[in-house]
Amino acid sequence: MRNIKVSVLVTVACVLVTGSLRAQTGTGKMQWIGVNGAWASFSTDGGVHSEAIYTSPYKAQFNITTPSTPSPLLPPAGYGTFGPTSDIFCVDFNHYANTGLSNVFFTNLADANANGWFGTYTRPNTLQQYVEAAYLAQKIQAGGDKALYSGAMWQVMTGSAFSYYSGGWQSVQGAVNDAVNAWNANTTGVTLSDWVVVTDQSSFSAKGGYNGNGGQEFITHVTPEPATLLLLGTGLVVMLLGAGALRRPTVL
Numbered sequence: 001m002r003n004i005k006v007s008v009l010v011t012v013a014c015v016l017v018t019g020s021l022r023a024q025t026g027t028g029k030m031q032w033i034g035v036n037g038a039w040a041s042f043s044t045d046g047g048v049h050s051e052a053i054y055t056s057p058y059k060a061q062f063n064i065t066t067p068s069t070p071s072p073l074l075p076p077a078g079y080g081t082f083g084p085t086s087d088i089f090c091v092d093f094n095h096y097a098n099t100g101l102s103n104v105f106f107t108n109l110a111d112a113n114a115n116g117w118f119g120t121y122t123r124p125n126t127l128q129q130y131v132e133a134a135y136l137a138q139k140i141q142a143g144g145d146k147a148l149y150s151g152a153m154w155q156v157m158t159g160s161a162f163s164y165y166s167g168g169w170q171s172v173q174g175a176v177n178d179a180v181n182a183w184n185a186n187t188t189g190v191t192l193s194d195w196v197v198v199t200d201q202s203s204f205s206a207k208g209g210y211n212g213n214g215g216q217e218f219i220t221h222v223t224p225e226p227a228t229l230l231l232l233g234t235g236l237v238v239m240l241l242g243a244g245a246l247r248r249p250t251v252l
Contacts, residue, residue, distance in 0.1 A: 024073045024111030025121065026066050030198060032099045033059035033085050040147035041165040042093070042154075050165065055150035056140060057087035058097065058218070060198075064106075073108045073193055075220050088198060088218040089137040091130075092123065093154040093162075095203075098215040103201040108222070109134070110192035122197045123217050124210055125157055132156045132179035134195045134219055135188040139175070141221070152176045194223045 037055035061084065062077035064070045070077045077083035090097065105121040112118050113127050122130075133156055136149045151162040152175035163169045182188040196219065203214030 024071065024108035024193070025117070026064055026071070026074050026106045027201070028065040028077065028104060028106060029063040029082075030088075030098075030102050030104045031061045031063070031082055032097065032101075033061060035059070036087065037150065038146040040150075042147075042151055043163050043165075043169065044160045046163060047165070047169045055146045056089040056137070056153070057146075058090065059085050060088045060218075060220075061085055062104075062106075062198075073110070073196070073222060074106050075196055075198070075222050086220050087141070088220045089133070089140065089153065090150070090216050090218055091133045091153050091157045091197075092216040092218075093158060093160075095200075095214065095216045098200060102215060105197075105199045105201060107197045107199065108193060109190075109195045109197065112197070113192055119210060122199050123157070123203070128183055129156055130195070130197065130219065131188055131190050131192070132176075132183055134190045134221075135179045135182055136175065137219060137221070138189065148172055148175050152179065156180075191223075194221055196220055196222050 035054040036057050036059055039052065039054055041050045041052040043050040061082040062075040063082045064074060064077045064079050067074075068079065070079055070083070075083070075086055107117060107121045109127070109130055112122060112130075118125060118127060118130070133153045136153045136156070139149045140146055147164045147166065148170070149172075151164045151172035154160070155162045155172055155176050156179060162172050164172065179188070198218040198220055200215035200217065203210060203212070203217070205211045
């Protein structure tokens, strides 16, 4: 009986942990917090027309609606409340950011890739484009030129040739080529499960299709924090201890 009890508890614990790790897609709310990028001018026609904006990263907080509990593979968030402030990276130049509260889809890149969900809960871009955007976001995280890599993200996602002003108009093509080459050589260093696409739900029609409206789309880095992994591991150990699985056998 004791062995059966232990087996049942171990199975339940594994199911709970696995279920948490598989919760890779969800819905919820995004609360805009502010900007953390650089002020720069961008153009798609060599400077004839330009727009000056703040680049990524921006700041936001998330509230998970579904699944019913936050997952390590979704943005750091609360359930019924907002979680910690996170960096978000804009991949869409053609829409304004909602600087208030917005309803959003969360799509983990690993989940989208496995289920073919690009265009269902995200913009109709490809896995390659999202991976290249994440690669460029990692360049910003590492202290790279925010204007250069933000412009490169927009060029990757839209196909338009961006340039930015830095004492003269500078092409972002070199950074784009770097991202494309890294994809082709499988050296992006991007782990799909570490990145989530955050898409404004108003970008989709009532019939569920993308309609090109709504707000900007973002990606955010969601590697499980050590505290999250520790919590999962601690929970499993506690359950095993409760079952007596880790106790010394009694010698009769």
